[in-house]
Amino acid sequence: MSLTIPSPTAATIPSAEPRTYQVRTFGCQMNVHDSERMAGLLEDAGYVPAEGELADVVVFNTCAVRENADNKLYGNLGQLRQVKAENPGMQIAVGGCLAQKDRETIVKKAPWVDAVFGTHNVGALPALLDRARHNNEAQLEILESLDVFPSTLPTKRDSVYSGWVSISVGCNNTCTFCIVPSLRGKEKDRRPGEILAEIQALVDDGAVEVTLLGQNVNSYGVEFGDRQAFSKLLRACGEIEGLERVRFTSPHPAAFTDDVIEAMAETPNVMPQLHMPLQSGSDKVLKDMRRSYRSSRFLGILDKVRELIPNAAITTDIIVGFPGETEDDFQATLDVVEKSRFASAFTFQYSKRPGTPAADLPDQLPKAVVQERFERLTALQDRIAAEENAKQLGQTVEVLVTAQSGRKAGETHRLSGRSRDQRLVHFSVPAGAESPRPGDFVTVTITEAASFHLVADPATAGDYVLRRSRAGDAWDRSQADSCGVPAPGAAGKAGVSLGMPSLPARRA
Numbered sequence: 001m002s003l004t005i006p007s008p009t010a011a012t013i014p015s016a017e018p019r020t021y022q023v024r025t026f027g028c029q030m031n032v033h034d035s036e037r038m039a040g041l042l043e044d045a046g047y048v049p050a051e052g053e054l055a056d057v058v059v060f061n062t063c064a065v066r067e068n069a070d071n072k073l074y075g076n077l078g079q080l081r082q083v084k085a086e087n088p089g090m091q092i093a094v095g096g097c098l099a100q101k102d103r104e105t106i107v108k109k110a111p112w113v114d115a116v117f118g119t120h121n122v123g124a125l126p127a128l129l130d131r132a133r134h135n136n137e138a139q140l141e142i143l144e145s146l147d148v149f150p151s152t153l154p155t156k157r158d159s160v161y162s163g164w165v166s167i168s169v170g171c172n173n174t175c176t177f178c179i180v181p182s183l184r185g186k187e188k189d190r191r192p193g194e195i196l197a198e199i200q201a202l203v204d205d206g207a208v209e210v211t212l213l214g215q216n217v218n219s220y221g222v223e224f225g226d227r228q229a230f231s232k233l234l235r236a237c238g239e240i241e242g243l244e245r246v247r248f249t250s251p252h253p254a255a256f257t258d259d260v261i262e263a264m265a266e267t268p269n270v271m272p273q274l275h276m277p278l279q280s281g282s283d284k285v286l287k288d289m290r291r292s293y294r295s296s297r298f299l300g301i302l303d304k305v306r307e308l309i310p311n312a313a314i315t316t317d318i319i320v321g322f323p324g325e326t327e328d329d330f331q332a333t334l335d336v337v338e339k340s341r342f343a344s345a346f347t348f349q350y351s352k353r354p355g356t357p358a359a360d361l362p363d364q365l366p367k368a369v370v371q372e373r374f375e376r377l378t379a380l381q382d383r384i385a386a387e388e389n390a391k392q393l394g395q396t397v398e399v400l401v402t403a404q405s406g407r408k409a410g411e412t413h414r415l416s417g418r419s420r421d422q423r424l425v426h427f428s429v430p431a432g433a434e435s436p437r438p439g440d441f442v443t444v445t446i447t448e449a450a451s452f453h454l455v456a457d458p459a460t461a462g463d464y465v466l467r468r469s470r471a472g473d474a475w476d477r478s479q480a481d482s483c484g485v486p487a488p489g490a491a492g493k494a495g496v497s498l499g500m501p502s503l504p505a506r507r508a
């Protein structure tokens with residue numbers, strides 16, 4: 001579907017300066033990764049990131065999953081209307097799930113938007129912006145299915161030490177609360193060779209960690225008829241030299257098979273961590289959600305994971321207040337949460353998503369009931385998380401240092417990172433010891449525990465071990481490149497890489 005709509009403000013403003021861009025992301029990790037692709041595409045087309053100033057091109061990568069997503073988008077677009085009127089040449093593009101769903105409604109409601117594109121044609125973004133500028137008309141282009149697997153598009157990675165790699169897009173399930181299948185389509189699997197080549201290219205660029213990404217990673221291979229494709233992929237990741245940490249998200253309990261647990265346990269660089277959505281502990285609610293596992297199966301998977309990977313940290317997603325959820329159903333969720341001992345949980349209050357089957361179910365619950373249950377659930381989970389984190393006291397953990405610090409870093413002077421099991425660790429560097437760079441590893445002993453993080457304050461320099469890594473070197477190079485001063489030995493352009501195997505130039 002392709003449309004052009006007269007746009008009152010799009011104008012051709014020739015300029016010697018490269019045009020700047022900003023991508024504003026809403027929603028899930030899939031969208032964050034899509035935004036990396038949008039940034040990569042724009043930089044490949046000559047745009048540069050806006051550094052605090054008003055961008056020439058603002059791209060909204062939207063989400064249709066959250067309640068009021070459309071109100072939030074139109075609110076944001078409304079705020080930019082006057083800004084755009086005062087800045088001729090500025091362009092606004094809207095992509096992502098809400099664009100796929102609402103299509104021409106967006107240009108009807110916000111005719112100052114220049115380009116609307118869907119989830120299946122992210123690659124069209126630079127061309128749509130060009131066309132809108134050239135024709136002085138808003139461009140709308142939505143495809144019903146994928147023509148290019150998105151990982152073949154240029155990608156600007158948010159981090160040099162860690163990368164997301166798509167293994168599949170779309171989903172063949174039909175959970176009644178979820179809009180993903182209607183917006184992202186049927187599952188499309190990428191061939192293992194392409195995935196491994198992309199991971200190798202990331203590692204060659206300095207990454208030490210990858211997260212394999214799909215709506216339902218356990219069904220990976222369904223398209224090419226290999227039911228064990230995901231466990232084989234994990235084992236193949238174990239063969240990649242220099243790749244120290246492999247994670248994945250999200251598995252589906254219905255499709256989770258023992259070969260995956262065995263591959264996790266037997267592949268040293270697959271981390272002892274599992275994020276597996278529970279959604280509800282009530283079998284009746286799971287049935288109404290059209291989630292085809294039951295709570296006993298969910299708990300059985302956790303038992304097997306903990307049998308083979310004793311210290312695995314398990315996290316989850318839970319929806320409270322699904323239509324028809326009774327107090328007994330909710331109690332069943334609390335029971336499963338108590339038994340599961342999750343290290344953390346993303347908890348959501350159910351709210352109607354237009355276009356999903358659950359939105360039309362009877363027995364939608366009053367907000368006050370949902371809120372009260374939500375508070376009971378989060379209180380329980382916070383208590384369990386604090387208890388589980390307290391077990392880490394005195395443990396020695398290896399932390400991959402991240403660029404982001406905690407909120408109180410200004411006062412505490414602590415740096416932050418993730419342990420092997422993905423727990424957030426704030427740590428201090430003892431006086432006289434060398435500070436790590438993002439991408440380096442430190443080994444420290446946990447001295448404090450809270451529900452959402454751990455603290456390690458080494459008493460002496462001897463309690464702190466720094467391991468400088470290739471990822472830390474890559475971080476140094478990226479910093480030098482962004483200042484326009486290449487680091488010694490650095491080669492090529494940092495940040496933007498094709499997801500495909502054409503460029504693995506190994507760096508020293």
Ligand code: SF4
Pocket residue numbers: 171172173174175178179180181215216252
């Ligand atoms: S498994 Fe269910 S919740 Fe997850 S993307 Fe597919 S339909 Fe949505």
